[in-house]
Each structure stands twice: as C-alpha cells, then as structure tokens.
Amino acid sequence: MEESQNEYYPPTILVQRACKQYMFKKVRFSVLDHLNMTVPRGCIYGLLGASGCGKTTLLNCILNFKKIDSGKILVFGGVPGTKQSGISSPRVGYMPQELALGPNLSIREALKFFGWIAGMSFKSIDHRTKVLAKLLALPDLSHRIINLSGGQQRRVSLACTLIHEPDLLILDEPTVGLESILRKDIWDYLQELSKKLITIIITTHYIEETRQASIVGFMREGSILTEDSPNNVLMRFNEQSLEKVFLKLSVMQNSDQNQRTSNKVGQTVMIGLDDVDAHSMEINKHAQFSKRDYHEKLEKVVDPKKLKRMRIKAILWKHSVWMRQNYKSVIFIIFLTFFQTCFFCLTVGHNPTYIPVAAYNSETINCKESVASMECNSSKLGCVFLTYLDNSIYKVIYHTSEKSAIKSVSLGKTYAAITIKQNYSNSLRNRIKKWVFANSYDLDQSEISATCDHTNAEVSEYVILYLYKNFQTFIQDYLESCKLKRRVMSYPVRIEKAIYGANDPDFTQYFLPGFISTLIMCLGITIMTTSILTERKIGDLERNQVVGVTVNEVVLAYCITELVMLTILITVILFTVFFVFDAVLEGSLGLVVSLSIASGLCGMSYGLFVAALCETETAALFMSLGCFLPLMMFSGVVWPIQGMHIYLQWVAYAFPVSTTSEALRNIMVKGWGLDEAGVYKGFIVLPLWMLIFFILFSIALKFFKTKLCKLVTSCLFYNL
Numbered sequence: 192m193e194e195s196q197n198e199y200y201p202p203t204i205l206v207q208r209a210c211k212q213y214m215f216k217k218v219r220f221s222v223l224d225h226l227n228m229t230v231p232r233g234c235i236y237g238l239l240g241a242s243g244c245g246k247t248t249l250l251n252c253i254l255n256f257k258k259i260d261s262g263k264i265l266v267f268g269g270v271p272g273t274k275q276s277g278i279s280s281p282r283v284g285y286m287p288q289e290l291a292l293g294p295n296l297s298i299r300e301a302l303k304f305f306g307w308i309a310g311m312s313f314k315s316i317d318h319r320t321k322v323l324a325k326l327l328a329l330p331d332l333s334h335r336i337i338n339l340s341g342g343q344q345r346r347v348s349l350a351c352t353l354i355h356e357p358d359l360l361i362l363d364e365p366t367v368g369l370e371s372i373l374r375k376d377i378w379d380y381l382q383e384l385s386k387k388l389i390t391i392i393i394t395t396h397y398i399e400e401t402r403q404a405s406i407v408g409f410m411r412e413g414s415i416l417t418e419d420s421p422n423n424v425l426m427r428f429n430e431q432s433l434e435k436v437f438l439k440l441s442v443m444q445n446s447d448q449n450q451r452t453s454n455k456v457g458q459t460v461m462i463g464l465d466d467v468d469a470h471s472m473e474i475n476k477h478a479q480f481s482k483r484d485y486h487e488k489l490e491k492v493v494d495p496k497k498l499k500r501m502r503i504k505a506i507l508w509k510h511s512v513w514m515r516q517n518y519k520s521v522i523f524i525i526f527l528t529f530f531q532t533c534f535f536c537l538t539v540g541h542n543p544t545y546i547p548v549a550a551y552n553s554e555t556i557n558c559k560e561s562v563a564s565m566e567c568n569s570s571k572l573g574c575v576f577l578t579y580l581d582n583s584i585y586k587v588i589y590h591t592s593e594k595s596a597i598k599s600v601s602l603g604k605t606y607a608a609i610t611i612k613q614n615y616s617n618s619l620r621n622r623i624k625k626w627v628f629a630n631s632y633d634l635d636q637s638e639i640s641a642t643c644d645h646t647n648a649e650v651s652e653y654v655i656l657y658l659y660k661n662f663q664t665f666i667q668d669y670l671e672s673c674k675l676k677r678r679v680m681s682y683p684v685r686i687e688k689a690i691y692g693a694n695d696p697d698f699t700q701y702f703l704p705g706f707i708s709t710l711i712m713c714l715g716i717t718i719m720t721t722s723i724l725t726e727r728k729i730g731d732l733e734r735n736q737v738v739g740v741t742v743n744e745v746v747l748a749y750c751i752t753e754l755v756m757l758t759i760l761i762t763v764i765l766f767t768v769f770f771v772f773d774a775v776l777e778g779s780l781g782l783v784v785s786l787s788i789a790s791g792l793c794g795m796s797y798g799l800f801v802a803a804l805c806e807t808e809t810a811a812l813f814m815s816l817g818c819f820l821p822l823m824m825f826s827g828v829v830w831p832i833q834g835m836h837i838y839l840q841w842v843a844y845a846f847p848v849s850t851t852s853e854a855l856r857n858i859m860v861k862g863w864g865l866d867e868a869g870v871y872k873g874f875i876v877l878p879l880w881m882l883i884f885f886i887l888f889s890i891a892l893k894f895f896k897t898k899l900c901k902l903v904t905s906c907l908f909y910n911l
C-alpha cells in the first residue's frame with residue numbers, strides 16, 4: 192500500500208474546455224460551456240448539478256454517443272471512440288437514467304446477458320450474480336423485470352452494470368428512489384470497487400450522499416464550478432454542508448458572470464488545466480489501491496474475435512428467450528400467414544359464380560312450365576337457349592316483360608337483362624337456312640339482346656364472355672340436331688393447345704407468384720422494422736454499445752433471427768400454396784425457395800433502412816405501409832404490368848417485386864431453370880436492391896437519422 196501513495200497514474204477521464212451546443216427553434220444554446228473535469232483513476236466522482244444543467248450531455252459525450260463541438264475529452268488517455276479509450280469495450284459499464292433492459296427478461300437472464308456480452312464465463316456470471324443479488328437485495332431472480340417495482344428495476348439495472356466489474360463505471364442517478372440503508376450499502380460497495388482501481392462517475396440529486404465520494408464536481412450552466420474532495424471543498428468554502436457550498440458557488444457564478452466574459456467562474460475556482468497532473472496525484476492519495484492491482488487490470492486481455500462471437504451468441508440467445516416467452520405471438524404470426532395465404536388462394540382469380548341475370552323470353556313466356564328439348568324444328572328454341580346458360584355462372588331470374596327485366600338491372604338487382612324475341616325459333620331456322628340471304632326481319636328476330644350494368648366491369652365482362660361461349664355451344668348443338676356440321680357456326684379462329692399453362696387460364700395461378708413475392712417481401716419489412724424499433728424502444732442498444740456491442744453485431748444477430756423466422760413463414764406459405772391448394776409447380780422447388788428467401792432478405796434490408804431512418808414506430812409504420820401499395824401494384828397482382836402507363840412500366844420493371852414475380856411465374860408455370868433470363872434476372876435484381884438498401888441504411892444511420900425521418904413523417908401526415 193505504501194508504494195502506491197506517491198505513484199502517479201494518469202486520470203481516467205480528462206475533459207478540457209469542452210463545448211457543446213444544441214439548436215432550439217433555430218437558436219443555438221450552450222449545454223457544455225468550456226467545461227473542465229478531471230477524474231483520477233480509482234476515485235468516485237460525484238457529479239452534482241440541477242436538472243437540465245447538462246450532466247447527461249456530458250456523460251453522453253464521454254461515452255461517445257455525442258460529439259463535443261470543441262475542446263478535448265480523453266478517456267484512459269484516448270479520444271472516446273478510439274480503442275485506447277476503452278469506450279465500447281467491457282472496460283466500461285454504463286447505467287443510464289432510464290431502465291434500458293429487455294423488460295421480458297428475468298433478472299437472472301438480464302444478468303446473464305450483460306455478463307455474456309462483456310465476455311464473462313458462465314461460472315463467473317453465476318458467482319457475480321449471487322454477490323450482486325445479496326448486495327442489492329434483488330428479489331427472486333426468476334422474476335421478470337417488467338413485473339418489478341421502479342426501485343427494484345433500478346437495482347437490477349445497477350447489477351447489470353456492475354456484473355463485469357469494469358475499469359470505469361458511469362452511473363446516472365443509480366440511487367434515486369432507493370431507501371437510505373440500501374443507498375448506504377451501494378455507496379459502501381462503490382468504495383470497495385474504487386479500492387480495486389475502478390473509477391466511478393456518479394450523478395445524483397442527493398447532494399449530501401456524495402460526501403462519500405473521493406471528489407465532487409459542482410456543475411451549473413454547462414460548467415464545472417469546482418471539483419475537489421468533499422472535505423477540501425467544505426474547508427475552502429468554510430461551510431458545513433455541500434448544499435451550502437453549491438449555493439455559494441451559484442451566487443458567485445451569477446455575480447461573476449457580468450464581470451467576466453471569457454474567463455468563467457469554473458475556471459478560476461477550480462483547479463487550473465496546467466495543474467491537472469498535480470491534482471490527479473493529490474486525488475490518488477484518496478484511492479487505496481495497490482500497484483499490483485493496476486497491472487493485473489491492464490493484463491486482463493480478452494481475444495477480440497472471441498468476444499465478438501460471444502456478443503453475437505448473447506444477442507441471439509436473448510432473441511431466443513424472447514421467442515420462447517412470446518411463443519403465442521410467434522404461433523399467431525405463423526397462423527396469420529397461413530390464413531392470409533389460404534384467403535388469397537380462396538378469393539382471388541376464380542370465376543364469378545351465380546351472377547344474377549334477368550331473362551325475358553317473349554316467344555315462350557313461361558319456359559319453366561313448358562318442356563323444351565333440342566330439336567331442329569322446335570318452336571321453343573328460346574327456352575332451349577336459356578337452359579344452355581351455365582348455371583354455375585348465372586342465376587337466371589325469369590321476367591314476364593322486357594320492361595321489368597331491364598328495370599331489375601337499373602335497380603341493381605341483376606347485372607344483365609337477356610331478351611329473346613317473339614319469333615326467335617323460326618327466324619333462327621330461316622337465318623341458318625338462308626345464311627347470307629337472310630332477310631332483315633329474320634336477322635333481327637333471331638338476335639338475343641343483352642342489356643348490362645357495366646359499373647362492375649369484371650362481372651359484366653364475365654356475363655358477356657359466357658353469353659358468347661354458351662351461345663356457341665347452343666348453336667352448334669342445334670346445327671347437329673339439324674344434321675348440319677357444328678363447325679359451320681364456330682369462329683373461324685382456332686386457339687391451339689397452349690405451350691405453357693392451360694387453355695382455359697386460371698387467374699389464381701397467374702396472380703400467385705406476385706402474391707407470394709409481395710407477401711414475403713412485406714413480411715421481411717415488417718418483422719425487421721418492428722424488431723429493431725422494439726430494441727430501440729427498450730433502449731438497451733446504446734447501453735450495450737458502451738460495453739462493446741456494435742450496431743453491425745446487433746444487425747447481424749437480427750438478420751439471423753429474422754431469417755429463421757422468415758424461413759418458417761416461407762415454408763408455411765409454400766406448403767399452403769403447393770400442398771393445400773395444389774398450385775402448379777413445373778420447375779424446381781429449390782429455385783422457388785431460394786427466390787422466396789432472397790425476396791425476404793430484400794424486404795429485411797428495406798426494413799433495416801426504414802428502422803434506421805425513423806425514430807418513432809409511427810413513422811416506421813407509415814414508411815412500411817407506404818411501400819405496401821406500390822409493391823402490390825408493381826407485382827402485377829392487381830393489374831398486369833403491360834396495362835400500366837408506359838413510363839410506369841419501366842418503374843415497375845425496376846422494382847424488385849415485379850422481376851421476382853415474373854421469375855417465380857416462369858419457374859412455377861413454365862418450369863424454367865436458372866439458365867433462362869426470365870429466372871436469373873430475379874436472382875440478380877434482388878441482391879442489387881439489397882445492396883442499395885444496405886448502402887441507404889448505412890447513410891441513414893450516419894447522417895440523416897432524425898432530419899429525414901421528420902421530413903418523411905411530416906410529408907406523410909400532411910398528405911393524409
């Protein structure tokens with residue numbers, strides 16, 4: 192112990208003339224104003240100051256969350272962010288004011304996670320957990336954090352910061368809301384830690400409790416007014432309590448402010464910058480540590496690659512805990528995907544059925560009562576024709592007058608009124624017999640007229656299409672009954688057997704590839720955005736960053752977890768499509784799966800971009816929803832791309848979803864392989880878009896984080 196008395200160690204934290212300004216309503220104001228601060232190694236530094244004086248901002252600058260505008264900050268002799276500074280490594284532990292812990296974790300799980308990301312072995316995590324549980328009087332370790340009281344949550348938060356015994360501890364109001372005995376225990380423990388050469392900065396509102404600190408720093412209006420050991424401060428100002436010293440200093444600052452413009456009170460009262468080393472040596476006398484401890488600490492080296500792997504494993508483990516705890520939500524998402532796929536397959540692309548149509552046959556008023564069969568000389572061909580109307584397509588409602596049939600259309604009760612003329616059978620016979628020489632009367636009387644409601648264009652198109660189809664069958668059967676050739680009355684156009692697909696196209700098969708790629712892309716976007724934003728909401732991202740977790744590791748862990756989830760969802764979608772609804776699959780299932788996964792990854796990369804761009808879930812929701820409609824449109828699910836405006840067609844082809852849908856269609860229906868341009872284009876376009884989104888994500892993360900987000904959100908709200 193003796194040898195350490197005169198040993199000099201450089202200060203753990205040195206802040207020199209640090210300035211930081213914020214902007215409020217286009218006016219800049221100072222939060223840190225030429226602030227100086229010296230935190231010697233192994234001391235407890237009590238940072239005191241009223242709410243809003245800039246304590247959190249100062250800590251954020253030390254922890255490299257924020258940059259100072261001018262001045263210098265050194266941590267362990269290095270600028271925050273550099274390797275030497277130890278910020279973003281297990282050498283530092285940070286307890287923020289807010290909880291910043293996964294609320295669904297149990298106390299034991301939270302401690303395990305924080306120990307793991309700091310590179311601790313399970314054995315030492317267990318040991319430290321027991322020590323901290325006793326010290327901080329933690330409740331049963333299996334309790335979930337969300338169910339704890341505010342004070343208990345803060346104690347767990349403190350335990351998570353202390354678990355790995357870092358060289359530098361930054362605690363933002365750790366004792367707030369705790370009872371006095373517990374506060375004393377915590378201070379005693381902090382003093383124990385400081386003896387082990389651990390440096391501690393602690394902000395608190397309880398001024399008197401900082402008498403146990405090695406140094407107190409009084410902060411006001413962005414400056415440290417003075418910093419020294421509590422006893423020295425009391426002696427210098429000849430006061431009994433630190434509260435009174437603070438009051439005196441504040442009064443002095445106010446009166447000096449008018450006299451001194453450049454030279455702040457803080458700089459005169461506190462130790463001058465040139466005296467930092469001497470001051471640090473002086474302060475070190477308070478810290479009872481040995482030189483051996485100091486060297487042991489420095490030798491504590493963990494392989495960075497191993498540490499990185501451990502951190503990723505820890506985050507993945509945390510995700511798996513979340514999934515286990517929220518298995519009901521996971522099952523719900525799986526079922527939702529299954530039902531959405533079923534819903535699509537059951538609703539889209541099928542022929543309309545039972546379309547109500549009105550029929551008036553003036554040749555035979557009541558067809559139902561008279562038996563009409565297909566004979567060449569029949570006088571009830573009108574009735575025969577009506578029996579040819581496909582009864583799965585039409586629901587025929589018989590009327591006794593043409594007027595009432597047409598009125599039913601105008602009243603919206605039916606979609607079309609089919610009218611048969613009075614002399615239909617004879618005129619039709621004459622028309623066939625005389626063919627090109629048929630007179631106007633027979634031509635007119637042998638015509639069946641249809642008056643349609645075209646407001647529902649798709650339904651009326653079907654009414655007309657099947658009217659033509661059914662009439663063709665009727666007339667050919669009639670010719671046959673007259674011993675004439677059927678082909679005489681067929682269109683002189685022959686549709687040969689289709690090269691790909693069925694001759695009678697099934698629109699579900701056409702829409703399915705677009706639906707699959709759109710759904711998978713949207714799922715990718717949604718799960719990635721919500722996961723990252725939930726993580727941000729919990730707020731432990733920054734806290735973990737202090738210990739060394741990087742954004743890349745968090746993103747990688749999320750990509751792995753969400754990819755697993757996405758693979759499950761893709762399996763559900765493809766199983767439903769191919770095995771439940773028996774969709775056509777002429778090509779390779781492997782290619783379909785690969786393309787689906789690539790679509791999901793593309794959606795996830797867009798989700799990352801959205802999450803980086805948006806600070807709030809609402810903004811992210813708008814950005815995710817905003818892309819849903821263009822994705823649907825450009826996938827060709829709603830309308831073929833060929834039907835779009837010519838310029839939009841180019842946009843559609845540049846969109847990832849259209850090329851993917853086309854490639855999927857080519858694999859599923861045409862059975863094409865990777866050697867065809869219509870397939871490999873999909874595999875080229877998707878990674879290209881992923882790259883674009885990753886670049887945008889990196890840019891958003893670095894430069895535009897808040898500004899662009901606010902702009903996009905305000906535009907969206909404005910447009911609404």
Ligand SMILES: Nc1ncnc2c1ncn2[C@@H]1O[C@H](COP(=O)(O)OP(=O)(O)OP(=O)(O)O)[C@@H](O)[C@H]1O
Nearest residue numbers: 213214215222240241242243244245246247248249
């Ligand atoms: N990002 C920001 N943009 C604009 N002003 C900010 C920003 N962050 C903080 N401020 C302002 O800077 C001042 C100092 O804030 P800071 O959070 O550092 O205070 P504090 O001393 O930690 O307060 P408390 O003890 O209540 O946490 C406050 O007036 C605050 O409103």
